[in-house]
Amino acid sequence: MKKILAILTCVLAPVIVTGILAAQQQPNAAAPAAGPAPPLWAFPVAPAAPRGAGGGAGGAGGGRGAAAAPDTSPKSVPGTTVTLTLAQVRDTYNIPDWHPDGHPAMPEIVKNGRRPTVFACGYCHLPNGQGRPENASVAGLPVEYILQQMADFKSGARKTSEPRLGPINLMVNIAKATTDAENLAAAEYFSKLKPKQWIRVVETATVPKTRIAGGMYIALEDGTTEPIGNRIIEVPEHLVCGQLLEDETGFIAYAPVAASRRVKRWRMAVREKRPLATFATAQTFEVSARFPASQGVRRTRWAARCGTCNIAPATDRGPSS
Numbered sequence: 384m385k386k387i388l389a390i391l392t393c394v395l396a397p398v399i400v401t402g403i404l405a406a407q408q409q410p411n412a413a414a415p416a417a418g419p420a421p422p423l424w425a426f427p428v429a430p431a432a433p434r435g436a437g438g439g440a441g442g443a444g445g446g447r448g449a450a451a452a453p454d455t456s457p458k459s460v461p462g463t464t465v466t467l468t469l470a471q472v473r474d475t476y477n478i479p480d481w482h483p484d485g486h487p488a489m490p491e492i493v494k495n496g497r498r499p500t501v502f503a504c505g506y507c508h509l510p511n512g513q514g515r516p517e518n519a520s521v522a523g524l525p526v527e528y529i530l531q532q533m534a535d536f537k538s539g540a541r542k543t544s545e546p547r548l549g550p551i552n553l554m555v556n557i558a559k560a561t562t563d564a565e566n567l568a569a570a571e572y573f574s575k576l577k578p579k580q581w582i583r584v585v586e587t588a589t590v591p592k593t594r595i596a597g598g599m600y601i602a603l604e605d606g607t608t609e610p611i612g613n614r615i616i617e618v619p620e621h622l623v624c625g626q627l628l629e630d631e632t633g634f635i636a637y638a639p640v641a642a643s644r645r646v647k648r649w650r651m652a653v654r655e656k657r658p659l660a661t662f663a664t665a666q667t668f669e670v671s672a673r674f675p676a677s678q679g680v681r682r683t684r685w686a687a688r689c690g691t692c693n694i695a696p697a698t699d700r701g702p703s704s
Contacts, residue, residue, distance in 0.1 A: 424614035426545040427517075429595040460629040472627050475502040478510065481629050486510045487575065490568040492561070500560040502553070504569045509630040512576040516617045516634060517550045517598030522576040529570035533558050550598045581633040583620065590616045590637040601625065611639055 457466035463481050472479045476496050480489075489505055496503035508514045512522030521529060535541035536558035543551040590611045591602035602618050616637045619625025624632040651657075 421545050422614075424616060426548060427595045427598060427600055428545060428547045429597075458627055460624050460627055460632075462631055467627070475506045478503045478506045479628050480505075480510055481627075482510070482631055485631070487572070490572055492565040492569050493572050497560075497565070501557055501565070504573075506628070507550075508573070509628065511579075511630045512573045513579070513581045513630065513633065515599060515625075517548075518554075520578060520581065521573045522578045524574060526567070526570040526574045529573060530566055533561065533566045533570075548598065582617070582636050583633065584636045584638055584643065586638050586640045586642055587611060588640055590614075591618065593618060611637060613639065615639075615642075 454469050457468060458472065459466050460481055465481050465483070467479050467481075471477070476498055478494055480494075489510060491497075492501070492503070493505040493510075494503055496506070507518050508521050512520065514520040514522075532541060536555050543555075545551070588611060589608045592605075592607045592609050593600040593602055593616060600616055600618050601622060617634050618637075619632070620635055621629075621632045625634075
């Protein structure tokens, strides 16, 4: 397979919004110089909660009302008999493993991390290494490449284009805390995993309305839609599975109609050093050039999406209006 330019970003998932928000408040010494703000569709930074609002990760409740009782009921997902409580799903030092027979034995750093500063790598990149929209797929990447990214995060050579993104700040902090032996164990594990189709591209004129949850988009529960405009919107195929960190159900990437054909023309123009025709907008190309994958962007959010081997061809069509 082609070497995918992905970032090793171990992050908290949407269910740990409080951790994400805390990281977003940390200054990022490695942030690049001030410039144009990256587009929100590619860098989903959650807006600050209104003063006096409450409710935690679910976004409900607030004010001075009594806190809801914790949900201790067992949760399940299709295709497995494993059941986990929300507390177990949210444990960053003992990752939720819904399909224990679907991957090799995980090293300690991938499965349990190291308290108090190193979250388990598999919590965010998942046991299958496929990752989520707020981080990256690391399955099948070369050991040397993964080790270099960890070294660059640690030294500051690898920077984020959006210093308000909590997941990137968390990854930098983790890279500063891991040992060489831990990095090697994680890199060897992920490098042996075989990437699989994980993102289904749907070209459409309209998309579900979404909200930001822990560094990625999720569709609103009411099913309302809006024009896609010049964006790529990535959401879980199955909301509940996505929230429970299940690692057999991937994501949908909604893209503008005919985007895949325009991407191919764009890539050919780049190779031939010809002027770039528009893919979505001129801003897309500008952002892609200003904020390359090496600065912490999930590159598959735009043109590279159709060139990676774990992404389905854009044969589906969504509603046209």
